[in-house]
Amino acid sequence: MLYHPDKNASNPEASELFKEVAYSYSILSDPEKRRQYDSAGFEALDADSMDMEIDLSNLGTVNTMFAALFSKLGVPIKTTISANVLEEALNGTVTVRPLPMGTSVSGKVEKQCAHFFGVTINEQQAESGIVVRVTSTAQSKFKLLYFEQDVNGGYGLALQEDSEKTGKVTSAGMYFLHFQVYRMDSTVNALAMAKDPEGAFFKRLEGLQPCEVSELKPGTHIFAVYGDNFFKTASYTIEAVCAKSHEDTTQKLKDIEAQILRKRNELRQFESEYRKALARYQEVTERYTKEKQSVDELLKQRDGIHSTFTIVKPSNISASGSNLSNGSSSKISGEDSKGESPGEDG
Known part of the structure; x- marks a missing residue:
């Protein structure tokens, strides 16, 4: 702290x-x-x-x-994720609760434990696209997990999303919308900040990671909410949404994902330009400092040279003037005395 x-x-x-x-x-x-x-x-x-x-x-x-x-x-x-949770899922011994499309379920899950949900989708819903999101108004830490059916009847972990703080809630989502969506790995930004705080901005979009699954087939799919708090239970609300009723939002997401991806490429190029310009700026500012010091020194030297243009020092001029004045007065007085001599009159 x-x-x-x-x-x-x-x-x-x-x-x-x-x-x-x-x-x-x-x-x-x-x-x-x-x-x-x-x-x-x-x-x-x-x-x-x-x-x-x-x-x-x-x-x-x-x-x-x-x-x-x-x-x-x-x-x-x-x-x-706890090995016990993964093992129970692989063995097929977990309890799976139904999560119908267009509904939500709220609950609390113990740390390092998971609540499993089955989302059943038909062909039309699969074609339109599916979104599964989890939020926590208590800002709990959790993981949203997606499991695929194993050949032995169990469930193998296929995807996971860690909750992130978004505004006043924590949330995580999976978007199966038939186009590439991305998740943000915040640890990439943290490492970039630790290494180079000034250049961390250019790495903000480097944490973008493509989601491995972009669509779901008709059938029942297994999701889970995993409690990731360090001590307390995690409060959550999970919901399954069909994208058919959110076509405008789906298109906006598709557009913004493409824009962010382009922006990441632009930042990579801009970083190179920025660092070159920064190096040049540092070079010219260093020269500016040196040139300023050089000019100041030259002007100082010139002032010193100007000050040496004089005949005598001020103290000597005063003393010489005093002696010269006394000598002249003495000489003039002598001449006046000779002019008044009686011998010259006669």
């Missing part, structure tokens, strides 16, 4: 220290990343993308509290 950027807006050193602490914690809390760091330093971590993902089941209470604190302060710490 002491070094958090919100409490040190005018102190960049404190902000940088906060980022370093968060960066270091992500290494210490992950055995694999710590092993990589011990063997090859930060370079190995950078090559591995530094995802900052931890398994809460391997953390003690103290470490969990630290993780919760960093998450509360805005550090995007990813968590893995």
